[in-house]
Amino acid sequence: MIREDCRTVTLLLLDHVYRDLEEVWTHRVERHLADCAECRERHARLRETLELVDRATVEPEERISEQFAATVLAILQRRRADESRPWLRAAMAACLVLGLLAPTLRVPSLPKATAPNPPPAVVELQLVAKELNDPLIVELAWQTAQLSARVQSVGFRTSRPVS
Amino acid sequence: MENPELELELIRRAQQGDLRAYGALVKRYEERMFYTAYRILHQREDAEDCLQETFLRVWDRLRELSDVRAFQLWVYRILSNQALDILRRRERQREGLESYGSEVLHLARVSSPASPRELLRRSREVERIERAIEELPPRQKLVFVLRHFQGLKLTEIAEVLNSPLGTVKATLHNALQKLQGSLIGSGEVDERARR
Known part of the structure; x- marks a missing residue:
């Protein structure tokens, strides 16, 4: 049969081990531990467990990468740059649509893209790509310039003949 | 700080x-x-x-x-x-x-664990203890880490987790019971006290 005191002390053992108890309660628990072998054993086992844990895990061997904070800031800066150019998303979406539509355009074998004057939006996109140094945007800008050059050089005809 | x-x-x-x-x-x-x-x-x-x-x-x-x-x-x-x-x-x-x-x-x-080399360096005991912590259910592990390694008080953990203090206490107690069971045998004595 477990005494009422034991029940109370069992609930307080954790706080005692972690030194979270007020002084009055600390004394009370310690007085009980001096008298009660079972609670003493529970207390000892708890301490033993925590000491084992401490022995094994004093210091993690892994370290955070030195560039961590810089990476977080770079992401935030890029996001901020994106937010300050709301048209960029629209331009990228337009590029994507053009890219998807490209196979449906009847474009004969084409010369290399050497368009003398790409449209201003494409020029702007290329500048942004250079500034952001983002491989995806650089690729998009390049594709757009290519597409623009092709369209300029061969005209823009749909694959279906107009009846 | x-x-x-x-x-x-x-x-x-x-x-x-x-x-x-x-x-x-x-x-x-x-x-x-x-x-x-x-x-x-x-x-x-x-x-x-x-x-x-x-x-x-x-x-x-x-x-x-x-x-x-x-x-x-x-x-x-x-x-x-x-x-x-x-x-x-x-x-x-x-x-x-x-x-x-x-x-x-x-x-x-x-x-x-990170690499075979690291595994080799660890003693069996260290590995056993780390495994015991790793196998705790997510919430128990979180409470245990915050209390034991980060030194947060239970009231602070309750605030972090947005949970009642009693729940956090019970979670930590269960975590320690599990660890005790894995590391130094079953907590029979404790179970009797809780009955």
Whole structure:
């Protein structure tokens, strides 16, 4: 049969081990531990467990990468740059649509893209790509310039003949 | 923490959109938070991903923080939620793996430590203890790590997890019972006391 005191002390053992108890309660628990072998054993086992844990895990061997904070800031800066150019998303979406539509355009074998004057939006996109140094945007800008050059050089005809 | 006034100033400036101040804050907190994440997740990549997501979210929601003195607990809260998400995702993946047989499951469980070299360096005991912590249910592990390694008080953990103090206490108690069972045998004595 477990005494009422034991029940109370069992609930307080954790706080005692972690030194979270007020002084009055600390004394009370310690007085009980001096008298009660079972609670003493529970207390000892708890301490033993925590000491084992401490022995094994004093210091993690892994370290955070030195560039961590810089990476977080770079992401935030890029996001901020994106937010300050709301048209960029629209331009990228337009590029994507053009890219998807490209196979449906009847474009004969084409010369290399050497368009003398790409449209201003494409020029702007290329500048942004250079500034952001983002491989995806650089690729998009390049594709757009290519597409623009092709369209300029061969005209823009749909694959279906107009009846 | 050194110079708390400076830290409060950094938080206020970051709230006004100062990215450099926020960078300084991230620097101050990254190591402590990384260890918390690492102790919960046991994988460096997951810990860094968790931390990155945490600091991006902290930035996004920084203006919502009305009491700047509560910054640390607030960061812990966001980190804890992220870490719990990752642990739950892993559990789901583990459940998925179970259908492919116990061998695959075993591999998934033992694959957490970083490298074979590191594994070799660890003594059996260290590995056994780390495994015992790793196998705690997500919430128990989180509470245990916050209390034992980060030194948060139970009232602070209750605040971080937005849970009643009694629940947090019971969670920690259960975590320790499980650890005790794995490390030094079953907690028969304790069970009798709780009956």
